[in-house]
Amino acid sequence: MKRLSLIDTCFLKMESPDTPMHVGALLTFRLPPKIGRQYLSQLVARLRSYPVSRSPFNHVLAQGPLAAIAPYWETDQHVDLDYHLRHSALPKPGGQRELGVLISRLHSHPLDLSRPPWECHIIEGLEHNRFAIYLKGHHAAVDGLGGLKLIKSWLSEKPDALNQPPPWAMPLPTSVRPPAPGPFAAAQQRLTGLRAQLRAVPEVYRSLVRARLEYPNGSLPALLKAPSSLLNGRIGGQRRFATQALKLSRLKRIAEQTHTTTNDVLLAVCGGALRRYLSELDALPRSSLVSLVPIALRPRRNQVGGNSLCGLLTDLETQIADPVERLHAINVSTQAGKRHIQQLSPTALAQYSLLLMAPLTLAKVSGLSGSLPPLFNVLISNVPAARNKLYFDGAELEGIFPLSVLFRGQALNITALGYAESFTLSFTACRDALPRVQKLAIYAGEALDELERALGIADIETAERRVVSINDAPRVRERLANPTDGA
Amino acid sequence: MKRLSLIDTCFLKMESPDTPMHVGALLTFRLPPKIGRQYLSQLVARLRSYPVSRSPFNHVLAQGPLAAIAPYWETDQHVDLDYHLRHSALPKPGGQRELGVLISRLHSHPLDLSRPPWECHIIEGLEHNRFAIYLKGHHAAVDGLGGLKLIKSWLSEKPDALNQPPPWAMPLPTSVRPPAPGPFAAAQQRLTGLRAQLRAVPEVYRSLVRARLEYPNGSLPALLKAPSSLLNGRIGGQRRFATQALKLSRLKRIAEQTHTTTNDVLLAVCGGALRRYLSELDALPRSSLVSLVPIALRPRRNQVGGNSLCGLLTDLETQIADPVERLHAINVSTQAGKRHIQQLSPTALAQYSLLLMAPLTLAKVSGLSGSLPPLFNVLISNVPAARNKLYFDGAELEGIFPLSVLFRGQALNITALGYAESFTLSFTACRDALPRVQKLAIYAGEALDELERALGIADIETAERRVVSINDAPRVRERLANPTDGA
Numbered sequence: 001m002k003r004l005s006l007i008d009t010c011f012l013k014m015e016s017p018d019t020p021m022h023v024g025a026l027l028t029f030r031l032p033p034k035i036g037r038q039y040l041s042q043l044v045a046r047l048r049s050y051p052v053s054r055s056p057f058n059h060v061l062a063q064g065p066l067a068a069i070a071p072y073w074e075t076d077q078h079v080d081l082d083y084h085l086r087h088s089a090l091p092k093p094g095g096q097r098e099l100g101v102l103i104s105r106l107h108s109h110p111l112d113l114s115r116p117p118w119e120c121h122i123i124e125g126l127e128h129n130r131f132a133i134y135l136k137g138h139h140a141a142v143d144g145l146g147g148l149k150l151i152k153s154w155l156s157e158k159p160d161a162l163n164q165p166p167p168w169a170m171p172l173p174t175s176v177r178p179p180a181p182g183p184f185a186a187a188q189q190r191l192t193g194l195r196a197q198l199r200a201v202p203e204v205y206r207s208l209v210r211a212r213l214e215y216p217n218g219s220l221p222a223l224l225k226a227p228s229s230l231l232n233g234r235i236g237g238q239r240r241f242a243t244q245a246l247k248l249s250r251l252k253r254i255a256e257q258t259h260t261t262t263n264d265v266l267l268a269v270c271g272g273a274l275r276r277y278l279s280e281l282d283a284l285p286r287s288s289l290v291s292l293v294p295i296a297l298r299p300r301r302n303q304v305g306g307n308s309l310c311g312l313l314t315d316l317e318t319q320i321a322d323p324v325e326r327l328h329a330i331n332v333s334t335q336a337g338k339r340h341i342q343q344l345s346p347t348a349l350a351q352y353s354l355l356l357m358a359p360l361t362l363a364k365v366s367g368l369s370g371s372l373p374p375l376f377n378v379l380i381s382n383v384p385a386a387r388n389k390l391y392f393d394g395a396e397l398e399g400i401f402p403l404s405v406l407f408r409g410q411a412l413n414i415t416a417l418g419y420a421e422s423f424t425l426s427f428t429a430c431r432d433a434l435p436r437v438q439k440l441a442i443y444a445g446e447a448l449d450e451l452e453r454a455l456g457i458a459d460i461e462t463a464e465r466r467v468v469s470i471n472d473a474p475r476v477r478e479r480l481a482n483p484t485d486g487a
Numbered sequence: 488m489k490r491l492s493l494i495d496t497c498f499l500k501m502e503s504p505d506t507p508m509h510v511g512a513l514l515t516f517r518l519p520p521k522i523g524r525q526y527l528s529q530l531v532a533r534l535r536s537y538p539v540s541r542s543p544f545n546h547v548l549a550q551g552p553l554a555a556i557a558p559y560w561e562t563d564q565h566v567d568l569d570y571h572l573r574h575s576a577l578p579k580p581g582g583q584r585e586l587g588v589l590i591s592r593l594h595s596h597p598l599d600l601s602r603p604p605w606e607c608h609i610i611e612g613l614e615h616n617r618f619a620i621y622l623k624g625h626h627a628a629v630d631g632l633g634g635l636k637l638i639k640s641w642l643s644e645k646p647d648a649l650n651q652p653p654p655w656a657m658p659l660p661t662s663v664r665p666p667a668p669g670p671f672a673a674a675q676q677r678l679t680g681l682r683a684q685l686r687a688v689p690e691v692y693r694s695l696v697r698a699r700l701e702y703p704n705g706s707l708p709a710l711l712k713a714p715s716s717l718l719n720g721r722i723g724g725q726r727r728f729a730t731q732a733l734k735l736s737r738l739k740r741i742a743e744q745t746h747t748t749t750n751d752v753l754l755a756v757c758g759g760a761l762r763r764y765l766s767e768l769d770a771l772p773r774s775s776l777v778s779l780v781p782i783a784l785r786p787r788r789n790q791v792g793g794n795s796l797c798g799l800l801t802d803l804e805t806q807i808a809d810p811v812e813r814l815h816a817i818n819v820s821t822q823a824g825k826r827h828i829q830q831l832s833p834t835a836l837a838q839y840s841l842l843l844m845a846p847l848t849l850a851k852v853s854g855l856s857g858s859l860p861p862l863f864n865v866l867i868s869n870v871p872a873a874r875n876k877l878y879f880d881g882a883e884l885e886g887i888f889p890l891s892v893l894f895r896g897q898a899l900n901i902t903a904l905g906y907a908e909s910f911t912l913s914f915t916a917c918r919d920a921l922p923r924v925q926k927l928a929i930y931a932g933e934a935l936d937e938l939e940r941a942l943g944i945a946d947i948e949t950a951e952r953r954v955v956s957i958n959d960a961p962r963v964r965e966r967l968a969n970p971t972d973g974a
Binding site: 086098112 | 528
């Protein structure tokens with residue numbers, strides 16, 4: 001029995017047909033040289049031969065009234081691996097378009113919560129001697145970083161490492177754990193914890209208001225001023241997915257030359273892409289779009305150990321046309337945001353993150369639902385995956401593309417991921433709310449080109465672009481023709 | 488605006504994660520001779536070029552409080568065809584196993600009820616120069632026979648008919664319709680209709696009890712005596728699918744020789760397969776399994792026009808080991824059942840069918856939930872599709888395999904379908920409740936062999952068998968090891 005944390009409980013409660021709460025990862029591999037035609041079917045057969053012996057892969061949600069108050073995981077001794085491990089194929093020509101369509105479709109299906117909530121798809125038929133793996137897990141069971149850690153533990157830095165066990169069969173490091181509380185005690189602890197969280201709500205709001213007053217011109221930290229936009233309309237359950245691969249060295253060079261950070265450059269690239277995308281739809285808000293950027297914080301003096309993960313609200317400065325000027329303005333905004341967060345107490349910090357990450361659920365709990373404007377327009381994460389090339393069963397990992405959850409009122413999520421020399425942007429979007437998401441991916445690449453041109457960086461390397469192109473939906477066109485109906 | 492009938496409303500209300508209420512059809516085709524490698528992608532592109540202009544393909548469920556009482560369809564002017572028309576592929580070798588796994592998976596996904604509830608999948612990679620089409624629609628929008636009619640209208644008896652429009656773009660025959668009632672009137676009509684249906688409930692039950700008294704030895708019509716079995720446990724949302732193709736001529740010859748009907752032979756084959764399957768699991772009930780068989784009835788004297796479709800309860804005589812003896816007993820049971828049904832009034836007949844087809848919903852409405860034993864163990868339909876070979880865009884239709892809905896407490900559905908010279912059994916089953924469904928398909932073929940051997944029919948033709956084999960689920964094995972936990 002393993003109790004869910006408060007935030008994991010939130011992810012569970014937020015599950016709905018319009019907002020399925022699973023995260024995913026698409027991994028593309030080059031087939032090893034000199035292999036037989038049976039490589040993939042043998043791989044699937046080998047993976048199928050392992051027992052599902054490791055958490056969270058053998059964890060299933062407990063049923064019953066106590067589980068409804070304080071949900072917990074039970075160990076499923078009879079996991080139906082044939083259900084979770086799936087062999088799929090792309091139609092010809094097996095390009096990025098076909099891959100994008102399949103992944104969008106797979107990511108749109110909700111997980112079966114009566115089973116351990118994960119799926120692993122081995123996908124054949126990818127052109128240029130490649131194959132893909134799509135992994136999917138419920139956000140209540142695995143967060144983005146935890147999922148990445150799991151994936152990395154499955155892969156190897158050695159090209160010749162063969163027959164690695166799948167993540168669901170790998171031995172767990174032995175650790176001494178305190179005994180889990182009984183269900184009654186767990187429910188009581190949950191309520192106590194929730195009360196403490198709620199007591200911190202006023203502090204967070206006081207802090208937000210104080211910060212707002214400190215910067216009365218409204219141009220500094222992006223607090224309580226996210227504009228309405230197409231990105232925050234009602235969302236449905238179907239997803240679109242697009243990707244863009246850039247070179248990390250290009251972002252680093254710009255950051256050095258402008259005395260900003262790689263993350264600032266990422267935000268400038270996203271801001272530039274969103275500005276152009278929304279302008280073309282005649283839907284660019286006058287004031288800056290606001291992004292929520294999860295960041296790791298150094299502990300404060302009176303705080304015990306470890307870093308905290310926290311959500312940083314920052315302007316994307318989409319009202320600024322000049323790319324370099326936009327980058328500098330973003331840098332001012334992120335610096336101010338970080339200072340603001342450092343002032344919060346640890347409890348308020350946790351509450352602040354929860355409030356930002358899970359706006360609707362906690363707004364409901366705290367009775368503030370409906371009276372708040374959108375706190376942010378788009379969530380942009382930046383995750384370093386690995387510096388060295390990774391391999392799986394002799395196959396080189398070419399790229400990792402994370403697929404995120406969308407919250408109610410959040411039609412777009414951007415995740416940037418650094419792996420070896422590449423830097424990949426993954427766009428997870430609502431199929432109905434946002435048209436032609438692949439354009440956003442293209443524009444992100446072009447926003448980087450534009451920054452380099454403006455900075456006079458001569459030898460612009462040709463961007464390695466892999467854009468998933470998916471056709472447009474008629475109901476999106478309709479919505480754009482009648483903007484009052486949309487966001 | 489088009490109002491849903493009472494039975495369509497039932498299908499809508501019964502939709503749940505465990506009982507998604509869609510029907511499907513798998514069609515397999517031989518690729519036309521002398522075609523280019525682009526045949527299928529060109530086909531998909533051509534189908535994608537048509538507007539979605541025909542009901543029910545452009546019908547979406549209306550929203551709002553009145554729609555909740557009396558649901559109705561609205562016309563969606565902006566159907567997102569890319570969502571509904573999907574190009575898929577099988578992993579190698581693209582055999583019946585891979586096809587079965589994909590179809591089971593596709594049939595397990597619920598339809599998005601915020602859109603017109605249908606999907607059409609063009610599936611490439613089927614071995615021996617074949618391809619498949621899987622069509623899926625909500626049972627509230629299309630019934631099995633209506634779906635079959637739609638499919639037939641799409642196909643042609645001419646091998647050289649090319650460029651046929653897809654069913655969602657075909658012109659509708661012009662007809663004069665009475666104007667639809669307004670939503671208030673519709674809601675009122677619905678309540679009045681429901682009251683009339685409920686008043687007929689006692690008559691149905693009286694009739695069932697009367698029939699039971701008329702045959703006190705309990706061996707004749709299968710009324711109110713379906714035994715508990717593995718087939719009637721709790722079901723989950725995932726499906727398994729298996730098929731078996733037989734020659735229609737073999738069933739006809741047996742029917743002639745034994746003075747029974749082809750339908751009786753079908754039931755004997757299903758009974759034989761179920762007897763062997765359940766025996767091996769040590770789960771064969773002592774008394775006969777009861778099947779519900781939808782049949783077309785001649786109108787009664789005082790009834791206006793048309794045939795009625797009605798559910799016939801009949802014994803499968805699974806307690807009898809001898810195949811010929813079992814066939815004769817089934818014949819006695821079906822004859823008695825037909826006599827019983829002929830005694831009912833038209834209203835009671837309609838109610839009888841509703842009661843049998845939708846046991847839980849109506850039991851709930853009538854307050855009888857929980858106090859009734861299962862009315863039947865398995866639904867077995869027998870549908871004639873077409874006598875002549877059919878073609879689609881030059882490709883010969885090789886087989887049609889219907890996929891059915893499962894109701895709560897009904898883990899198995901068998902549909903038999905006659906097309907040209909073949910007679911196909913399709914088994915739609917709950918993934919968790921029934922292990923190794925492909926065995927049922929194999930045993931059905933062997934039950935036919937056995938009947939022929941027992942009757943001394945010398946020249947047994949080799950059965951053309953296509954059995955979808957899907958591995959077993961561990962949770963099913965567990966359930967079988969602890970039978971009290973299961974059915």
